[in-house]
Amino acid sequence: MRIATWNVNSLKVRLPQVIDWLIKNQVDILCLQETKLIDTAFPSEELAQAGYEAVFSGQPTYNGVAILWRSGLGNAPDSLIVDNPRFPDEQKRLISLKFGALRVVSAYVPNGQEVGSEKYDYKLRWLDAFEHWVKDLLMDSPQLVVAGDYNIAPEDRDVHDPQAWDGKILCSEPERSRFDNLKKLGFEDAFRLFEQAPKTFSWWDYRQLGFQKNRGLRIDHLLVSTALAPFVRTCQIDRAPRKAKQPSDHAPVWMDITPHHEVQSS
């Protein structure tokens, strides 16, 4: 089973690229962030024609998350969750769905703008509540994937210029310690389960030829619970969509995982 996450920076603009990527890569489940669409504008019909179903939670202009899955992927998914009940929030940043015993979360962690700012404070509070919520989910669903744009580069090797970014937003110690705390609940960073090329990133600034110069950060992650981790076969970041005309500034991260029924029988 192939599971992926992608911050598309407007699904309206990126829809053709998303559909193309889904089909080309035979993706089973795709978590989206920054759809920037109200729910009545979500392109359910276009996706259905491409062979994908979706749940989504959006708002005007900002944020917005979704989970897409290939039609006919096992039984109909259920147990939809929108938002964190522990953190009332107008901003649409969380959605989750169960596929059999497997629960998948699509998360769009706040950016934080600048260390010490009001938005930074909101980011830290959001992450604290997120940790509690994820802990609850893990109790209920030991097979758990928490996918999304974390807006955190966990380590210096996830940063093109660690000195320049030292202590800055996305790299500050309070953010990184919260990412570590999430892992300590019982998760692995799927990307780090495997040997990876150095300087592999998932986001590059639109400005200053950021992508061409590979001045990027790895801030999009697939966290897999310890029960699932042994069954992850590969995890990669696909740079190809970032090369497209009118790309998202993020690249998709994907992994292959042994399907649930094989997990159970092993």
Add this chain to the structure above:
DNA sequence: ATGGCCCGTAGAACGGGA
């Protein structure tokens, strides 16, 4: 040194992103 791009909402610039 500064800001440099892209998106949505606008219906001109601006907030937000990271």
